[in-house]
Amino acid sequence: MAGCPLTLTPSEIVVKFGDPILINCSTSATDVEGMGWEAPFGGTGFEHPPVVTWRVEKLEEWTPSPSCYATLVDGSQCTVSPLITVYKTPDFVSVSDMGHVPMVEGREYDLKCDVISVAPVQNLTVTWYRGNETVLTETFNESTAIPVNTSSTLKISTQRDYNGLTFRCEAELHLGPKGPKFLPNTSSPPYTAVI
Incomplete structure (x- = not known):
């Protein structure tokens, strides 16, 4: 709310599920009689x-508020809420x-990368590697706070020299400037x- 004389430190925070969290709410206004946190x-x-x-x-809690x-x-009363x-x-x-x-050589196949129980999925990037080479990067535009299972599909046209070649996928969470380093x-x- 505009003009609410409260400052949150931090006002934006990224936290791993199950980790501790601490946010200070402070004021320098002289007309504040009392203050507190309302939370589940x-x-x-x-x-x-x-x-x-x-x-x-x-x-x-996936959506602490x-x-x-x-x-x-x-x-009068006013409130401010952090972005968590x-x-x-x-x-x-x-x-x-x-x-x-x-x-079979010369055919198209799908490889599937399953990512089990990740949150938030809208911050997820899946990268496919053939050997050490990046072949596909995929992001997800669902928007949900709770953990979900998701998957990415890589289409490959098989060549003889793919025999014995390794493919892997990597799931990475991009949590922004407030996220982990x-x-x-x-x-x-x-x-x-195996071709």
Whole structure:
């Protein structure tokens, strides 16, 4: 709300599911009678300014929606809410050939990369590698906070020299400037082509 004399530190946060989270809400205004956090968990009572902290030891909620409120001496109330992204790396990532072994030279086949239980899927990038070469990168435009299973398909036209070649896919979460410094990624075991 515009003109609400509250500052959240941090106002945007990226947190791994199950990790601790801590956000301070502070004010320098002199007309704030009291303040607190309203939240499904970790909420606080009505406290005296200038700072009130929302703290959860293990964040196990996909859409946490805490808001910090201030009650002013004139009886009006205002709130501010942080932007929280909760993420989870996949349980596993695997490549399958949908049962086409051995493959026949000169035909088209699909390889499928399954990414199991990842969140948020809209921050996921799947990259396919043939040997060490990147052959396809795919992003997902669903928008959901809870973990989902998803997959990416790579079409290959088989050539004789693909025999024994390895394919793998890697799932990477791009969580923006507030996210972890190293992108959380999970790679599939290599899939070896049999032509």
